[in-house]
Amino acid sequence: MFDRIAREKKTVEKMISIYCRYNHRTAELCNECSEMLSYAHNKLDKCPFGSDKPACNNCPVHCYRQQEKEKIKEIMRFAGPKMLTKHPFLAIMHLLDRNREVRDLKKQKK
Numbered sequence: 001m002f003d004r005i006a007r008e009k010k011t012v013e014k015m016i017s018i019y020c021r022y023n024h025r026t027a028e029l030c031n032e033c034s035e036m037l038s039y040a041h042n043k044l045d046k047c048p049f050g051s052d053k054p055a056c057n058n059c060p061v062h063c064y065r066q067q068e069k070e071k072i073k074e075i076m077r078f079a080g081p082k083m084l085t086k087h088p089f090l091a092i093m094h095l096l097d098r099n100r101e102v103r104d105l106k107k108q109k110k
């Protein structure tokens with residue numbers, strides 16, 4: 001359906017959208033959440049693992065700055081359970097991704 005990076009972008013977009021709607025009570029993404037979404041999309045675009053990436057929470061590199069890392073964890077904790085009913089395909093794929101083996105980045109580049 002989507003390539004891996006495109007699917008992850010969609011998943012993070014839906015999760016931030018759920019989080020923002022419940023917590024910031026705005027019809028559209030607030031500025032803070034828009035910035036978080038742009039940040040996450042940018043990191044996905046530049047992910048050194050490409051389409052073979054592990055789930056970000058299993059990543060040996062973890063490219064997020066500390067503040068954004070804490071924020072995305074908060075968003076995932078809140079929106080994760082709601083994803084199963086609102087976006088079941090993306091939620092299940094996200095859960096499957098969490099079990100992916102973390103490949104050695106050096107070996108992968110050969």
Ligand code: SF4
Pocket residue numbers: 043044047048049053054055056057059060061062063064
């Ligand atoms: S945390 Fe790891 S898997 Fe996620 S985008 Fe950054 S480098 Fe890629």
